[in-house]
Amino acid sequence: MNSPLKHIDHLAVENLQKGDIKAFDDLFNKYSSRLFSFSLKYLKSNEEAEEVVQEVFLYIWDKREGLKPDQSFNSYIFTIAYNIIKKYFLKKSRDNAFKDDLIYSLLQQENKLDQIIDYKFLLEKVEKYIEALPKRRKEIFVKRKYDGLSVKQIAKELGISPNTVENQLASAQKQIQEELQKEKLAGLLFFVLFVSI
Amino acid sequence: MDAKKDKIDRFTSDKYSFNDYLSVSSGFQQEEKELITAMEGDWNETEFSPAHDVRLNKILDNLHQQIAARNQPKRYTISSIYRLFSKIAAILIIPALITISILTYITVNAPENEESWAEIHAPLGSRTKFKLPDGSVGWLNSGSMIKYPINFRKDRKVEVTGEVWFDVVHLHTSDFRVITPYFNVKVVGTQFNVIAYENETTAEVILERGKVLLLDKHDQVKGELKPDQQMVFNRLTKEMVKSNIDSRNYTSWKDGLLVFKNVPMTEIARRLERKYNTEIVLHGDSLKSSVFRATFLDENIDEICKMLSTVAPIRYKIHKREKQADSTFTNSKIEMWLK
Numbered sequence: 001m002n003s004p005l006k007h008i009d010h011l012a013v014e015n016l017q018k019g020d021i022k023a024f025d026d027l028f029n030k031y032s033s034r035l036f037s038f039s040l041k042y043l044k045s046n047e048e049a050e051e052v053v054q055e056v057f058l059y060i061w062d063k064r065e066g067l068k069p070d071q072s073f074n075s076y077i078f079t080i081a082y083n084i085i086k087k088y089f090l091k092k093s094r095d096n097a098f099k100d101d102l103i104y105s106l107l108q109q110e111n112k113l114d115q116i117i118d119y120k121f122l123l124e125k126v127e128k129y130i131e132a133l134p135k136r137r138k139e140i141f142v143k144r145k146y147d148g149l150s151v152k153q154i155a156k157e158l159g160i161s162p163n164t165v166e167n168q169l170a171s172a173q174k175q176i177q178e179e180l181q182k183e184k185l186a187g188l189l190f191f192v193l194f195v196s197i
Numbered sequence: 198m199d200a201k202k203d204k205i206d207r208f209t210s211d212k213y214s215f216n217d218y219l220s221v222s223s224g225f226q227q228e229e230k231e232l233i234t235a236m237e238g239d240w241n242e243t244e245f246s247p248a249h250d251v252r253l254n255k256i257l258d259n260l261h262q263q264i265a266a267r268n269q270p271k272r273y274t275i276s277s278i279y280r281l282f283s284k285i286a287a288i289l290i291i292p293a294l295i296t297i298s299i300l301t302y303i304t305v306n307a308p309e310n311e312e313s314w315a316e317i318h319a320p321l322g323s324r325t326k327f328k329l330p331d332g333s334v335g336w337l338n339s340g341s342m343i344k345y346p347i348n349f350r351k352d353r354k355v356e357v358t359g360e361v362w363f364d365v366v367h368l369h370t371s372d373f374r375v376i377t378p379y380f381n382v383k384v385v386g387t388q389f390n391v392i393a394y395e396n397e398t399t400a401e402v403i404l405e406r407g408k409v410l411l412l413d414k415h416d417q418v419k420g421e422l423k424p425d426q427q428m429v430f431n432r433l434t435k436e437m438v439k440s441n442i443d444s445r446n447y448t449s450w451k452d453g454l455l456v457f458k459n460v461p462m463t464e465i466a467r468r469l470e471r472k473y474n475t476e477i478v479l480h481g482d483s484l485k486s487s488v489f490r491a492t493f494l495d496e497n498i499d500e501i502c503k504m505l506s507t508v509a510p511i512r513y514k515i516h517k518r519e520k521q522a523d524s525t526f527t528n529s530k531i532e533m534w535l536k
Contacts, residue, residue, distance in 0.1 A: 041209040
């Protein structure tokens with residue numbers, strides 16, 4: 001599979017190196033749809049997969065002068081794609097870390113860690129339950145979990161005692177988990193196929 | 198290892214457990230070999246298919262825009278995009294005019310900033326009209342550049358290279374200064390022409406109307422020009438020589454005319470080279486010193502050669518641009534002999 005492909009790319013890569021936008025377009029047309037489906041598999045988001053395609057090709061353009069036409073362009077594009085997908089994946093899991101913790105503890109309790117789940121659906125649920133928290137409780141929860149403020153900082157900012165903050169946080173956590181547990185009756189943990197548009 | 202691969206497979210197929218997700222997540226975090234290998238296999242199995250998607254076309258459009266934005270400051274690097282651009286620009290001055298209007302508009306409306314400059318270029322083989330924030334206008338000849346500060350209205354100074362014709366608005370409150378690599382010009386509201394190409398040994402100022410003062414790079418006054426006078430600065434000897442001329446011979450290029458009245462062939466060749474981005478080789482001293490009288494109106498270089506050869510005993514050969522081993526093109530070249 002590699003050798004004829006490599007041969008075809010060789011010329012395009014050589015021209016791209018000289019700043020030929022036509023060669024750039026050719027390589028984009030050849031690889032972009034493949035790159036899009038590939039990114040989608042790991043990021044599960046159309047928007048992010050689009051961003052990966054854009055970022056990969058912009059990187060290729062910026063670094064065109066260092067391209068090596070004799071080496072497989074296919075492998076080169078994979079390496080760039082891997083790194084950018086990794087960046088997006090890790091950023092997303094950092095953003096979702098506390099929600100992951102909630103889901104994790106729930107599933108662990110239920111002993112459902114190995115069950116097929118709709119992770120995205122679960123995340124959305126968590127999001128919804130956070131929204132549904134009483135106003136003050138939600139404010140404290142968001143400051144702690146999204147903004148990363150310490151308990152002391154929140155207490156000072158809101159003019160309440162650190163103990164109250166701790167109590168509100170614990171209640172918020174408990175409330176979300178209870179809601180999640182209720183939801184499982186509605187088939188939360190059954191397999192739901194992702195619909196990727 | 199197989200278990201890991203199974204987890205990754207399940208994750209990508211969307212039928213996965215939370216453990217599968219955690220496994221992929223830690224794979225990315227630790228840069229695990231298994232994950233990279235599995236992904237590379239996955240990548241090679243992902244099908245090629247022609248990009249017909251609206252989504253991808255939109256991305257490609259975005260990319261083109263970003264690439265164009267990146268290229269702007271490097272417009273003068275030798276690249277095929279630039280060549281294409283200069284060809285188009287040579288035919289159509291209009292897009293250049295639009296760019297300049299926008300540039301001027303942005304400049305006028307932008308917050309004033311000490312460090313900022315605006316630059317206007319005329320690609321080789323084309324003329325570009327420009328208008329400065331104070332209402333002064335002018336033309337850039339082929340391959341020329343003008344640069345002016347964003348706070349231009351406070352400090353009317355421009356830097357130029359190449360050939361520029363100015364029609365400067367007279368303001369009591371501030372002088373207008375032209376800075377070239379070799380000398381400066383102080384202006385009091387006037388029409389004049391500055392020639393300061395980097396690859397030529399002489400630089401010139403030609404005055405049509407009004408009055409200009411010529412200064413050296415230390416702003417010492419070196420001379421004054423009256424209408425229909427020319428100052429030629431020799432870069433090697435650093436001398437300035439003033440002479441009386443017919444300024445229309447020199448400034449009509451801005452109207453698309455090339456006017457030569459009793460001008461030696463060497464000078465004609467130099468002006469044609471500049472205008473048409475070509476190289477002209479004159480064979481024989483008697484041809485070089487021959488004096489001609491002619492006016493050309495935006496003809497192309499082939500036509501000009503044909504006309505010259507019908508009115509004068511000249512034989513010529515045009516060498517078309519050729520693709521070289523490194524894919525760049527040679528400049529076109531014209532050889533001329535007396536018959």
